[in-house]
Amino acid sequence: MEYDNINEIFSYEMFDRQMNTFLKMWRVMIDGWDDYGPQELTFDILSLSAKASRLCLMADEDMARQLADLKNSRKIQNINYAATIAKMMNDDIKPIMERAIGSMRSTHRLESHRWPVKSAGITKLLPMFDQVNQGEPMFNDISIAVALVEELLKSKIKPAKFVGMVPEEKMWHLMQLFVRTAYLMFHFQRAENHCGIQLTDEEAGRILEASLQRYADSPEGREELDTYFATLKYDNDCNELSVDQLREARRLLRNDVPKPLRLIFLNYCNNLNAMAQALVARGDIDSADDFNALISTETKWQIIEQEIYAIEHPETIVTPIQNTVFRKALNGRPVDMLRLKECIGKMARAITRKNHWFALWCVLRHHNLIADESHEHFAQQMMSPEWFGDMSADKRFTGDTLREYVGYFTLIDYAAWDNAAFLQFRSNYHKTKWGDKLCNTLLRKCFEMESLYDKGLTNTVSI
Numbered sequence: 123m124e125y126d127n128i129n130e131i132f133s134y135e136m137f138d139r140q141m142n143t144f145l146k147m148w149r150v151m152i153d154g155w156d157d158y159g160p161q162e163l164t165f166d167i168l169s170l171s172a173k174a175s176r177l178c179l180m181a182d183e184d185m186a187r188q189l190a191d192l193k194n195s196r197k198i199q200n201i202n203y204a205a206t207i208a209k210m211m212n213d214d215i216k217p218i219m220e221r222a223i224g225s226m227r228s229t230h231r232l233e234s235h236r237w238p239v240k241s242a243g244i245t246k247l248l249p250m251f252d253q254v255n256q257g258e259p260m261f262n263d264i265s266i267a268v269a270l271v272e273e274l275l276k277s278k279i280k281p282a283k284f285v286g287m288v289p290e291e292k293m294w295h296l297m298q299l300f301v302r303t304a305y306l307m308f309h310f311q312r313a314e315n316h317c318g319i320q321l322t323d324e325e326a327g328r329i330l331e332a333s334l335q336r337y338a339d340s341p342e343g344r345e346e347l348d349t350y351f352a353t354l355k356y357d358n359d360c361n362e363l364s365v366d367q368l369r370e371a372r373r374l375l376r377n378d379v380p381k382p383l384r385l386i387f388l389n390y391c392n393n394l395n396a397m398a399q400a401l402v403a404r405g406d407i408d409s410a411d412d413f414n415a416l417i418s419t420e421t422k423w424q425i426i427e428q429e430i431y432a433i434e435h436p437e438t439i440v441t442p443i444q445n446t447v448f449r450k451a452l453n454g455r456p457v458d459m460l461r462l463k464e465c466i467g468k469m470a471r472a473i474t475r476k477n478h479w480f481a482l483w484c485v486l487r488h489h490n491l492i493a494d495e496s497h498e499h500f501a502q503q504m505m506s507p508e509w510f511g512d513m514s515a516d517k518r519f520t521g522d523t524l525r526e527y528v529g530y531f532t533l534i535d536y537a538a539w540d541n542a543a544f545l546q547f548r549s550n551y552h553k554t555k556w557g558d559k560l561c562n563t564l565l566r567k568c569f570e571m572e573s574l575y576d577k578g579l580t581n582t583v584s585i
Contacts, residue, residue, distance in 0.1 A: 132180060132183045132184075132187075134184075134196070136180075137177075137180050137184060138199070140173065140176070140177055140180065141177065141203060141306075143173070144170070144173050144174065144177055145206060145207075145210070147166075147169070147170050147173065148170065148210060148214075148215070148303070149210075150166075151166050151167075151170065152210075152214045152215070152218060155218055155221075158232075158233045159233055160231070160233050160287075162233075163232060163233045163292070164287045164292055167292065167295050167296050167299060168295060170299050171295055171296075171298050171299040171302065174299055174302035174303055174306065175302060177302075177306055178302050178305050178306065178309075178550065181305070181306055181309040181310075182309075182533055182547075183533070184196075184309070184313070185309065185312070185313055185533070185534065186533040186534055188200075188313055189534055189535055189538050196313070200310050200313040200314040201310075201314055203306075203310040204307060204310035204311045204313075204314050207303065207306055207307040207310065208307055208311075211303065211304065211307060215300065215303060219296070219297075219300055222293065222296060223293075226289060226290075226293055230289055231289050232289060232292055232293060232296070305546070305550065308546065312540075312543060323395040323396070323398075323399055324395065325537070326395060326398030326399050326401075326402055327394045327395030327397075327398050328488070328489065328490060329398060330394050330397060330398040330401070331394055331490050332490050333417050334394075334417060334420060334421045334424065335449065335490055335493075337414075337417045337418060337421055338421050339493070343418070343421070346418060347421065347422065347425070350422055351425075354367075354371055365430055365433055365434065368426050368429055368430050368433075369426075369430065371426060372423055372426045372427070372430075375391075375419050375422055375423055375426075376388060378415065378418070378419045378422075379415060379416055379419050380409075380411075380412040380415050380416070382412055383401075383412055383413070383415075383416045386400045386401065386404070386416075387416060387419065387420065391420060391423050392427070394420075397420070425451075428451055443459050443460065443463065443508050443509075444503065444506060444508045444509070445459055445503070446494060446499060446503060447492065447493065447494045447496075447499055447500050447503045448462060448486075448491050448492065448493055449490065449491055449492070449493040450493075457491070461576070462491070463509060464576075465574075465575060465576040466482070466486070466504075466509075466510075467510070468574045468576070469482050469485070469571045469574045469575060470482065470510055470513070470517075471574075472567075472570050472571060472574060473513075473517050474517075475516070475517070476516065476517055476518060476519040476523055477519070477523055477526070478567055479501075479504070479519045479523060479524065480523070480524050480526075480527050480531070480564070481536075481564055481567035481568045481570075481571050482571050483497075483500060483524060484531070484535075484536040484564075484568050484571075485536070485568055485571040485572050485575055487535070488535055488536055488537060488568075488572075489575065496521070497521040497522075497523075497524035497525050498520070498521030499521075500521070500524070501519055501520045501521045501523070501524065502521075504519075505518055505519070505520075526555070527564070529547065529551060529553060530543070530544050530547040530548070530553075530561075531561075531564065536564075536565065536568045539561055539564075539565050540561075541561045541562055544556075544560070544561035545558070545561075
């Protein structure tokens with residue numbers, strides 16, 4: 123299973139539909155197990171296993187999103203899916219696996235019946251409907267079309283024959299289905315444990331800040347923000363706004379927040395940590411549109427605050443250095459690139475091997491400083507003369523150095539890495555180059571980098 127473009131096609135509507143269909147298909151197979159013939163059982167096992175494979179892929183994306191976005195904390199869904207699959211595993215799936223294994227040992231087959239594989243030709247079946255309809259043709263046009271197609275197949279195309287499958291191979295596919303279903307149960311239990319816990323103020327604020335940054339970086343968000351600020355300038359006779367005018371525009375933003383979330387915005391618009399905790403305490407948000415409106419309004423509030431701060435504190439504007447990788451603003455303030463470079467320099471002193479750069483990258487991403495997640499671009503900037511190009515050869519790295527860890531370590535924020543989940547991921551996706559201790563080794567290095575990180579760079583503005 124590959125991860126190419128999964129984030130572009132993933133949606134929770136599709137994920138929930140696929141999960142519900144998967145559970146219904148399992149129920150059909152469970153209820154009909156005693157009546158299966160060889161070919162029917164083969165097709166149903168392969169179909170279910172293919173769907174389970176796709177759902178495992180979607181589950182990894184689900185976990186990454188739940189860990190990275192307050193809006194996607196699906197506590198109720200996690201609990202319901204975990205309980206449903208666990209009950210089905212204990213009551214139905216495990217007994218079927220035991221019966222299948224016992225049947226293989228005793229009869230060398232899985233199914234209960236050796237139904238002959240026959241196919242009733244539809245050109246013979248369709249006329250039979252006419253008898254039910256008192257001799258009137260029910261499907262005359264369809265019958266003619268079917269007859270023409272069958273003649274075409276006989277003369278030009280050799281129809282495919284559905285070959286049988288030896289019992290051992292069928293048993294292997296059934297075991298794959300069982301393991302993938304168990305992985306889904308494990309996923310929802312893990313999501314329930316990790317994503318349902320009480321977040322610290324700093325963690326909640328960081329996740330909310332990431333939501334603001336994603337909105338500002340998205341094409342729709344950029345267009346909405348550009349339109350909003352262009353309108354402010356247009357209404358001011360195409361002149362830049364003064365500090366007083368910016369403050370008035372900021373005050374009017376309260377009207378853009380939906381009523382269910384307006385009190386949270388009014389109380390905590392200048393404190394993302396407190397706003398995030400208030401959202402967590404409130405629980406489920408009735409509408410995604412309400413949450414998106416809050417994110418949009420808070421982003422505008424932060425940008426206006428940033429502009430006011432820049433006007434009133436011109437000494438904060440520094441001479442920029444080359445930067446294509448890091449965010450230019452965080453928490454309503456411009457990022458001081460020289461200070462950021464100094465901070466990364468302190469962290470880089472802990473690098474003794476070139477792959478330690480990946481731990482440094484993970485910590486910077488954890489604090490929402492990475493705007494361009496291209497490993498190649500990050501390596502090019504860090505190894506440029508203006509940044510850290512003078513490092514010794516054994517500590518110099520490329521994008522390939524970081525790409526060695528694509529998968530588990532890039533899907534999930536380093537603060538949520540778990541060695542058991544890592545080992546399961548490694549087994550599922552055949553990451554044979556990853557050693558047993560890799561997760562713990564990288565995590566220790568990330569903690570070391572975190573201790574050297576200057577938290578003043580990303581502290582939330584509080585006025």
